[in-house]
Amino acid sequence: MTSLTPMVAELVDYYDDGEAARHFQFRLLDQQQWPPPEPGQFFMLSVPGAGEIPLTFTQLPDQNQHWWALVRRMGSVTSALFRLEPGAILGARGPFGRGWPRPGSDQTPVLLIAGGCGLAPLVSQAERLLEMNLGPVALIYGARSPEARVLGRERDRWQHKLALFEVIEQSPGQTARRTPLDALPDVLAHWGHEPGATFMCGPEAMMTALSQRLIERGIPPSSIWLSLERRMHCATGTCGHCYLSHRYVCQSGPTFGWPELELLMQQPVTTQTPPLLSC
Numbered sequence: 563m564t565s566l567t568p569m570v571a572e573l574v575d576y577y578d579d580g581e582a583a584r585h586f587q588f589r590l591l592d593q594q595q596w597p598p599p600e601p602g603q604f605f606m607l608s609v610p611g612a613g614e615i616p617l618t619f620t621q622l623p624d625q626n627q628h629w630w631a632l633v634r635r636m637g638s639v640t641s642a643l644f645r646l647e648p649g650a651i652l653g654a655r656g657p658f659g660r661g662w663p664r665p666g667s668d669q670t671p672v673l674l675i676a677g678g679c680g681l682a683p684l685v686s687q688a689e690r691l692l693e694m695n696l697g698p699v700a701l702i703y704g705a706r707s708p709e710a711r712v713l714g715r716e717r718d719r720w721q722h723k724l725a726l727f728e729v730i731e732q733s734p735g736q737t738a739r740r741t742p743l744d745a746l747p748d749v750l751a752h753w754g755h756e757p758g759a760t761f762m763c764g765p766e767a768m769m770t771a772l773s774q775r776l777i778e779r780g781i782p783p784s785s786i787w788l789s790l791e792r793r794m795h796c797a798t799g800t801c802g803h804c805y806l807s808h809r810y811v812c813q814s815g816p817t818f819g820w821p822e823l824e825l826l827m828q829q830p831v832t833t834q835t836p837p838l839l840s841c
């Protein structure tokens with residue numbers, strides 16, 4: 563089990579992106595090392611005097627243990643983080659959870675679907691796919707408004723490497739709401755491929771509807787992967803805050819294959835679940 567004790571980390575740099583979202587670069591101090599994280603895994607960041615929160619890596623730690631995360635300002639901990647300046651000392655522990663499956667070595671077309679800040683957990687998977695340079699890759703990126711979009715630098719960099727379809731829910735002069743679900747048929751027709759693997763992250767209702775729509779089109783359920791968010795405290799499978807049926811999302815997730823997730827969503831929490839511990 564990974565430790566509950568954070569390592570000492572420093573805030574190195576930051577820049578703003580979108581509405582109330584900011585990229586932060588961190589590094590571990592004192593020659594400390596993490597086991598190499600996989601795309602889709604997460605870490606716990608402690609902000610002194612405020613608390614500890616789970617965050618995804620948008621850039622995995624390099625050999626000097628520097629990494630980036632994109633943070634949306636939500637409540638007390640993220641607001642405290644936004645008040646810090648480079649040089650601030652924090653705590654960090656990880657990596658945790660199950661990352662995205664490693665792409666196979668064939669030419670399978672891969673579809674990525676993200677809503678809002680849900681693009682963050684897909685960044686390192688997209689980079690891995692583009693680096694492997696296998697089959698075609700498409701990204702459907704949905705955002706509430708043009709201003710709410712994030713990861714502009716990454717999307718610019720990907721322009722010529724993958725097929726990028728941006729879906730803005732509320733554009734000026736547009737009356738009907740448009741989401742990645744609405745855009746899916748047009749995108750697949752335009753892209754010209756049926757996905758052999760789909761990775762998605764965003765609001766759970768959006769991901770559920772998209773999974774069902776893909777399956778209706780004949781896409782195998784086992785090729786669909788989703789990343790979930792739950793309240794997390796320990797990230798080590800001891801506190802029970804992240805239960806999904808009889809599983810801990812912090813350990814069995816945050817990424818799940820659709821067949822497993824569909825089963826978990828149908829099962830009530832059993833009386834056999836481990837007792838809740840406070841942490």
Ligand SMILES: Cc1cc2nc3c(=O)[nH]c(=O)nc-3n(C[C@H](O)[C@H](O)[C@H](O)COP(=O)(O)OP(=O)(O)OC[C@H]3O[C@@H](n4cnc5c(N)ncnc54)[C@H](O)[C@@H]3O)c2cc1C
Binds near residue numbers: 604613637683
């Ligand atoms: C595995 C994982 C990875 C994550 N990665 C990122 C990331 O890369 N970037 C990022 O900005 N956020 C990420 N989050 C969400 C982030 O952890 C929460 O936004 C953060 O904990 C909010 O803390 P806070 O004290 O600022 O807000 P709080 O005061 O705790 O909450 C403010 C509001 O946000 C809601 N909220 C808080 N946490 C969550 C959550 N996990 N899911 C849904 N609603 C929530 C609360 O209900 C409340 O309405 C991730 C969450 C998980 C579980």
Ligand code: FES
Binds near residue numbers: 797799802803811
């Ligand atoms: S956060 Fe998953 S069990 Fe504590």
